[in-house]
Amino acid sequence: MDYLDEKSMDINYASTYGDTYKLMKQAGKSISDFVEHTIPPGKSIAIICGTGNNAGDGICSGEYLLKKYNVSVLLIKDVKGLKTQETRRAINDYNGAYYPLSSLDELISRSDIIIDAIFGVGINGDPRKPYIEIIEKINNSGKTIISVDVPSGFQTNIQVKPDYTVTFTDIKTGMNRENSGKITVSDIGIPEQIKSAVGPGDMVYMPISAPESHKGMNGTVGILAGWEFPGAAVMSSLSAYNVGPDLVKVFTNEVNRSIIMPYNPGLMFYPVNGKNFPALSGLNSMLIGPGMGKSKEAEDLIKYAVKNYNGQLILDADAFKLITPSEVKDRNAIITPHSMEFTAFTGLEPTEENAVETAKKYGLIILLKGSKDIITDGVNIRYSYGGNSRMTMGGTGDVLAGIVAGIASRKVSPLRSASLGSFINKKCGDIAFEKFGSYYGIMDMIDNIKIIMHNKF
Ligand SMILES: NC(=O)C1=CN([C@@H]2O[C@H](COP(=O)(O)OP(=O)(O)OC[C@H]3O[C@@H](n4cnc5c(N)ncnc54)[C@H](OP(=O)(O)O)[C@@H]3O)[C@@H](O)[C@H]2O)[C@@H](O)CC1
Numbered sequence: 001m002d003y004l005d006e007k008s009m010d011i012n013y014a015s016t017y018g019d020t021y022k023l024m025k026q027a028g029k030s031i032s033d034f035v036e037h038t039i040p041p042g043k044s045i046a047i048i049c050g051t052g053n054n055a056g057d058g059i060c061s062g063e064y065l066l067k068k069y070n071v072s073v074l075l076i077k078d079v080k081g082l083k084t085q086e087t088r089r090a091i092n093d094y095n096g097a098y099y100p101l102s103s104l105d106e107l108i109s110r111s112d113i114i115i116d117a118i119f120g121v122g123i124n125g126d127p128r129k130p131y132i133e134i135i136e137k138i139n140n141s142g143k144t145i146i147s148v149d150v151p152s153g154f155q156t157n158i159q160v161k162p163d164y165t166v167t168f169t170d171i172k173t174g175m176n177r178e179n180s181g182k183i184t185v186s187d188i189g190i191p192e193q194i195k196s197a198v199g200p201g202d203m204v205y206m207p208i209s210a211p212e213s214h215k216g217m218n219g220t221v222g223i224l225a226g227w228e229f230p231g232a233a234v235m236s237s238l239s240a241y242n243v244g245p246d247l248v249k250v251f252t253n254e255v256n257r258s259i260i261m262p263y264n265p266g267l268m269f270y271p272v273n274g275k276n277f278p279a280l281s282g283l284n285s286m287l288i289g290p291g292m293g294k295s296k297e298a299e300d301l302i303k304y305a306v307k308n309y310n311g312q313l314i315l316d317a318d319a320f321k322l323i324t325p326s327e328v329k330d331r332n333a334i335i336t337p338h339s340m341e342f343t344a345f346t347g348l349e350p351t352e353e354n355a356v357e358t359a360k361k362y363g364l365i366i367l368l369k370g371s372k373d374i375i376t377d378g379v380n381i382r383y384s385y386g387g388n389s390r391m392t393m394g395g396t397g398d399v400l401a402g403i404v405a406g407i408a409s410r411k412v413s414p415l416r417s418a419s420l421g422s423f424i425n426k427k428c429g430d431i432a433f434e435k436f437g438s439y440y441g442i443m444d445m446i447d448n449i450k451i452i453m454h455n456k457f
């Protein structure tokens with residue numbers, strides 16, 4: 001797993017259970033258990049703490065270790081610098097001595113063991129002052145160093161170089177013996193249903209546009225839709241637009257121009273027909289299918305686009321009747337069928353097992369829509385709960401496909417794009433339901449995308 005996976009799980013856990021203090025206690029306990037197995041009792045331990053939850057894990061370990069060791073907690077930014085409610089609770093529940101940064105040299109020299117609880121997965125960029133100097137002092141101490149979760153500063157230009165790392169839930173991408181010492185993976189009790197469920201934590205996968213970026217750097221989406229039902233092109237392109245890519249290019253019949261463009265002048269309209277299809281290079285993702293119908297012209301256009309676009313494909317709706325799985329084999333395409341479309345596309349019953357097998361066999365990412373969406377790449381399976389009875393109305397699939405295409409254009413991996421897209425889509429419905437009950441419309445859902453992207457939920 002990588003840092004984002006851990007952050008995402010943390011948020012999804014907190015959204016279900018209120019906070020992560022129980023996990024923090026368990027993280028502290030697993031550090032303490034590790035120390036007891038490795039270090040004889042009676043030794044002196046300095047726990048060097050930053051300001052986030054990694055510090056909280058360190059403080060919790062201190063409370064357990066007090067019974068058998070000489071424990072000193074050092075708070076680099078004092079109690080008032082502690083940033084999270086869980087970490088403040090940890091220091092409140094801790095019954096040992098704690099010290100300010102001015103005691104660092106003395107604590108290091110009188111300790112046998114240093115527990116490194118400065119930064120975990122919440123680090124952002126290279127450590128700033130005074131952390132650089134603190135990390136150097138720890139590395140030059142000659143003491144046994146145990147890092148909590150990850151060596152502080154891991155994957156930046158300066159990091160703690162530990163003898164041991166106790167990492168939580170799963171090893172983090174890039175960790176090895178050389179940069180992390182001997183690694184122990186500890187299960188801190190995140191329930192399986194939290195690990196597999198899509199939730200608000202999946203929003204961490206959404207990139208934030210850099211202030212210095214220029215047009216096109218934050219995603220360009222192509223949408224081939226609406227040949228027969230222009231409304232589907234409206235819904236999918238507005239939905240893609242609302243997740244924040246720079247450009248949304250709509251490829252459809254010229255006669256749709258006056259229908260689609262009044263909805264949003266920010267869309268780019270490209271008329272297509274059997275003889276004319278603008279270049280598809282430069283698109284970061286392409287959604288193919290909504291509202292295309294099953295005419296020969298629609299089929300030709302869909303087949304042309306599938307064959308000639310070699311970036312991130314998203315297939316929906318009529319594409320399932322006009323394209324076979326073999327035509328998109330091993331292209332990491334995201335497909336978003338409901339159960340009947342899944343059967344039309346694969347010839348199989350719409351079960352979880354068949355979705356996993358199909359994803360594996362054809363190298364696809366499948367988002368099988370239902371009251372519980374199933375998202376799989378053939379190896380991983382995620383579930384998306386939520387949504388409500390009004391979401392059986394026409395258009396919700398077009399909204400979902402557009403959202404997924406928009407996210408994928410921001411270079412989010414296909415599995416994460418499909419998972420996050422499913423979360424956002426259901427949340428759009430649920431927010432609309434709170435306001436209008438069963439009487440909300442599709443445009444209410446589309447309007448809610450911006451609220452969710454802005455994390456107002
Ligand atoms: N997964 C799980 O389920 C669980 C995870 N848990 C634990 O939580 C850890 C993640 O905690 P976290 O998110 O609070 O962040 P963390 O790593 O402590 O650091 C953030 C602090 O550092 C600071 N800071 C950041 N960058 C900086 C820089 N360059 N230079 C200087 N300062 C910098 C930043 O301050 P700011 O920049 O915001 O002022 C902020 O205060 C995770 O690794 C695991 O140990 C467990 O508790 C339980 C369950």
Ligand SMILES: [K+]
Pocket residue numbers: 054116117118119120147148149150151152
């Ligand atoms: K650490």
